[in-house]
Amino acid sequence: MNPNDALTPKGKGLEDIPYFPQIADIRKAAETIRQVAEVTPLVSSIRLSKLYGANILLKREDLHRVRSYKIRGAFNKISSLSKEEMDRGVVCASAGNHAQGVAFACNHLGIQGTVFMPSVTPKQKIEQTQMFGGENVQIVLEGDTYDDASNAANQFCKAHGKTFVHPFDDPKTIEGQATVGLEIVEQEKETIDYLFVAVGGGGLASGLCGVFKALSPQTKIIGVEPEGAPAMVTSMKMGVNTELNQIDKFVDGAAVKKVGDLAFSICSKNLYDMVTVAEGKVCQTILDLYNRDAIVVEPAGALTIAVLDRFAEEIKGKNVVCILSGSNNDITRTPEIKERALLYAKLKHYFIVRFPQRPGALKQFVAEILGPDDDITHFEYSKKSSKENAPAIVGIELKSPDDLQPLIQRMKSKGFFGDYLNDKPDLFQYLV
Missing domain, CATH: 3.40.50.1100 (Rossmann fold)
Incomplete structure (x- = not known):
């Protein structure tokens, strides 16, 4: 979604909101929440550190008793x-x-x-x-x-x-979220060069700005939003807190139409960068964290890991903290997560295939059209007429994105090709 196609500018400008979280109030909040929230671990990720040539530390906010910060x-x-x-x-x-x-x-x-x-x-x-x-x-x-x-x-x-009780646009809420940053500073004795944080309404990011401005001003804080809900990115571009008319709700923990006014005023002045990540890439990150690290995260919890490759050169040799914000993921969403990951990687493709109305047509399709590593994962066929060719919706998983064009050429040369659905979102959502 192009953010500029779905905007309704409204809200307050920067000069209208003087609040900024103070370290004394954040320390007081830390004392208050101590009775219900234990200090969460800050652990090194061997896999990610090796992958990016940096010291990648994970702040495990997913380990709270309510599984989020x-x-x-x-x-x-x-x-x-x-x-x-x-x-x-x-x-x-x-x-x-x-x-x-x-x-x-x-x-x-x-x-x-x-x-x-x-x-x-x-x-x-x-x-x-x-x-x-x-x-x-x-x-x-x-x-x-x-x-x-x-x-x-x-x-x-x-x-x-x-x-x-506002989830992000309230000073007391922000100061409570800010205790994440207070713990990070106390746990990591070396200078933290980069800190990545997921942004939904912006409360956590705002609190972190308060902590690190006071205790580690050299740390670069980078906010990350889902591509389908770029409320903070859009607002920063517009220079005013801006409401999106529509959003992709998949990354439910970070999908808001409008960020907090307090958060916008703080983040727009104090974040080093604010970026978005495609939902499909988030899905692949969820799968990687589970399969390779035995870490369960929800979509919002994967945002900070999903964005690291964009900053690969910049973070090389640096001390980097990624906040895993939550792990409230419903296992019934796993098929959708895998599907979105495959679509993003260009390994899953949907077609309208026109099968000739003669015996052996499907066998010919499997033998002569599919490549040796191609797999049919979806097949929906209904003969509703006596026409020469009857359409079917076919989903095919490839081993490599490079296998797509040869597949399409084989379908066309043998008279099976009807249409390619991946690049037709309205038709895709209706049919698949």
Whole structure:
């Protein structure tokens, strides 16, 4: 998606938001969350370090009891409320990870919470949220995106006089997330040259800017968004916090239409770079981390690893930290993850194949059209007429992207070729 094709500029300019996270407040937040969040490991990745010729360290935020860093901001914010506010109860909107942090905090503190989640939230995240919240939390599924759920949550808050616990655009939330950076600085005694962080609403990135500006100003912080939801990248280009009209919701933990106003003001002035990564590449990274490192991450948790090859020359010989932000991945998504990875690598291709209406046509296709390493992974055929040729939708997995054009030429020369679907997104989504 071209970000400039889906913009609705709105929001505040930089001069309107003076807030910047202070190290004293972040240290205070660290004391607050210590009762529910243990210090997560900062470990060296032998595979990635060897691959990039750098010292690649992974900050394992996926190892929290709620499997993401979001517990930090949620607990810090809720703990800061007055007794009256706690008695009235809290409300949040989340694609899953913040919801679990809020649910855990509500149960731990004995207060009532209402959690609004998009209807497309993976089932695993919904079940985990209910488990952590128990009888203290009610879950409401609303809309198709985080932004839809957020609008509904804010309306509910106003109607019932409850406190909204924002997942990223609140000073107390930002200061709680910032404790990730405080731990990194304390754990790594050598200078950190580069720090990669996933950006959804921008709360974690904003908190890191506060920590590293105070304690390690030479560290270059690089934010990473999914290509299908480039809210921060777009806003930086526009010079104003900008809402996207549509997004790809696959990287659910980092797919927002609009970043926080506080986050935009902080990140636009303090990030070294802000980039996007294709969803298909994120999927391949998820598979690599699982197969090669026995690490389970959700799509947002893989963003910082997926982008490393773009900075391969720059980070060579450097000390690099990648934050693995979460591991709330539903195993039922694995087929889609593999599919997206193959499509991105140009190894999976879909065609409309016109089979002649005669015996042996399929056998000829397998024997004469497919290459020795090609594999049919999808076949959908329905004869609805007496025409000479009947179409079928065929998915073929190749061993190499270079095998595509020879395959198409063989189909055309033998009269089987109907159409190529990969480069026709509307038709592809409708048929496959």
